[in-house]
Amino acid sequence: MPAEPLYIQIKQYIEDKIDQGHWGIGERISTEMELTEQFDVSRMTVNKAIRDLVGEGKLERRPRLGTFVTRPVEKAQSPLLDTRNIANEVASRGKQYSSEVLRHEATQADQHIATKLGVMLGSSVYYSEILHKENELPIQLECRWVNAKYAPHYHQQDFTKTTPNEYLTANCPMTQSSILLRQSPVAINSAHCWK
Structure with missing residues (x-):
């Protein structure tokens, strides 16, 4: 069975660090460059993992400051889940x-x-x-x-x-x-x- 794609592994690593309290709400996570060196992957791979987490509302990017853990937001069911036939x-x-x-x-x-x-x-x-x-x-x-x-x-x-x-x-x-x-x-x- 093939291993998960690298960006998913990095995404899971970041989520685990958040869940374990290593990075708390409002704290900056490691930079893309640091994660690139840590996992020995391209910056594009790390960027994809972070983009997915930003899209899911778990992280937010602040220009010139870095990427930060966001507060979980309770949402009503997304209208995008109610895709229409x-x-x-x-x-x-x-x-x-x-x-x-x-x-x-x-x-x-x-x-x-x-x-x-x-x-x-x-x-x-x-x-x-x-x-x-x-x-x-x-x-x-x-x-x-x-x-x-x-x-x-x-x-x-x-x-x-x-x-x-x-x-x-x-x-x-x-x-x-x-x-x-x-x-x-x-x-x-x-x-x-x-x-």
Whole structure:
């Protein structure tokens, strides 16, 4: 079994240090350069780990001062977790939904996709491009990369009968750290809308 990507290991190290009280709320953590030397990795790898923790609200960057531990904030469920199924949105407007599958394939993660999904280079991933329509007019082009580990049957789905959102919501873990419309371990998605 392959080891976790280096940036995830560094992220876990930082989280462990925070949990153990080594870095308290409001305290500055080690600099990127210090972590780069400590783990013998590129600065880009350390930067990715810190960016993820900033995105999760565990750290904050202060220009020219460093990166600091933030106070945990109790949040109501994020509206991003309430991702909406476009077929339902179209139906709610009293219109007819349809889709056209432009690409739907199994492949291997290149460097960019591996970094985005937090998987090893060459890992199994799926890619789909689906043109969503309302009354036969295109309204959205959805391009989605999916981590095969979390959705092993994604590439076998008929996305003219269901949407990727509907399938992934029913079959994959949906947590704060796996938001489908943002960078996540499950899927990364981009949608280009018209109207």
